[in-house]
Amino acid sequence: MQPLRLQMQRDMKLRGLALRTQETYIAAVAALAKHYRCSPDGLSIDQIQRYVLHLLEDRQLSWSSCNQAICAFRFFYGVTLKRGVFALEIPHGRTPQKQPEILSRSEVMRLLDAASRLHDRVLLKTTYAAGLRLSEVIALRWSDIDSERMSLRVEQGKGAQDRYTVLSSGLLAELRTYWKLRRPEGPWLFPGRDPSVPICDSSVQRLYTHTKQKAGITKRGGIHALRHAFATHLLEAGIDLHMIQRFMGHRSLSTTQRYLHLTQSHLKDKAGALDLLQSG
Known part of the structure; x- marks a missing residue:
């Protein structure tokens, strides 16, 4: 072999x-x-x-x-x-189409508040506030933070594509606090036990599951639920679909459009998602 x-x-x-x-x-x-x-x-x-x-x-x-x-x-x-x-000659099986269970803004806040360690809170907040996949958040480097353009660089995301996504002022402030208090060794934003390699995906999934249980959230799904919540909350806040597509790194707009079916039809506070991103 x-x-x-x-x-x-x-x-x-x-x-x-x-x-x-x-x-x-x-x-x-x-x-x-x-x-x-x-x-x-x-x-x-x-x-x-x-x-x-x-x-x-x-x-x-x-x-x-x-x-x-x-x-x-x-x-x-x-x-x-x-x-x-x-x-x-081997046919593909048909995958049942299931809609993800979307975390509400209040549930995201509860989740972040339930993360007692600074490292855990910053990792979860970065995943949500930038709409990242699991593989993308663990591969973040300090050099990917662009505070002048208020953006995060995602290097070689899904489909081997580089892109830039949003960096809110609240998240930037928390990242700076994280840097001052933790001073992680090596290039990785979230290093593993060996600082020369990033944290492993199984550790992040366990962290998310534990924090979700601690917050009393019973909705199904792993940490990818934060990415779903990011897209849905921005749509509910009235953000342009094409902009969300660029943030998410979707090649096709139709992939982003599926979140239209997951948004609430009537909202009183359409600035809520952005407020959450900016306030941290």
């Missing part, structure tokens, strides 16, 4: 796949090889299809998880092994 793994990694890097996607694809192909206890380049179409069925029926994985594995197989067999037709 080692030569094939290296070749697959090179192929993914050449095509600009995100690091998290690379790790997911490698893990999926490695699991396939482990299941059959042989090198994956010797497996047949029928064996691949039976393995996907095993994931669905025996392991009872969700369609989204199975689709990730299928995408990995398509890349491995179609790109790395150059068997283009091989992987196309």
